Amino acid sequence: MKVHAVTTIAALRSMGEGLLRAYAAILFSSRPVVGLLFLGSSFWFPNAGMAGLIGALTGSITARLLSFPYLSRGLYIYNSLLVGLALGIVYRLDGYLLTLILLGAVLAVFLTVALADMLWRLEHLPVLSLPFVVVAFTCFLPPRPTAT
Structure with a gap:
């Protein structure tokens, strides 16, 4: 029973570190403390910060459930984070946006894995934020329901 608790704590620590490194990567850093500062500052606009x-978190949980390696580096979380921030800046946080964020973040994880593998095998190119661009553009395509 004690081993399970230690494993759970280690997994949560790894996910938390990956989350902070993903925030830090936006500012071209890999230090978790930079990520913590950017996480806090993203709530200057609460809608974008929460989104x-x-x-x-959706990207992190998706990558964890699928047992992707290197979660503490934030690689799979980075594009999901960017998708959430972009959608949160444009739309008001409600049920529609929450659904869009969840689907977009999961899609960003899958696209990150697929494109990273493909681009590296073909030309040794890094994936960078290409999955974010594709997913965010796709998420902005559906018409937003409006009240008339």
Whole structure:
């Protein structure tokens, strides 16, 4: 029983470190403390901060459930975080946006894995934020329901 608790704590620590490193990567850093500062500052605009955090957590949980390696580096979370931040800046946080963030963040994880593998095998190119661009553009395509 004690081993399970230690494993759970280690997994949560790894996910938390990956989350902070993803925030730090936006500012071209890999230090978790920089990520913590950027996480806090993203709540200057609470809608974007919350949407970004939801996207990052969704990306982190998706990568964890699928047992992707190197979670503490934030690689899979980075594009999900960017999708959440972008959507949170444009739309008001409601049920529609929450659904869009969840789907976009999961899609960003899958696209990050697929494109990273493909681009590296073909030309040794890094994936960078290409999945974010594709997913965010796709998320902005559906018409937003409006009240008339």
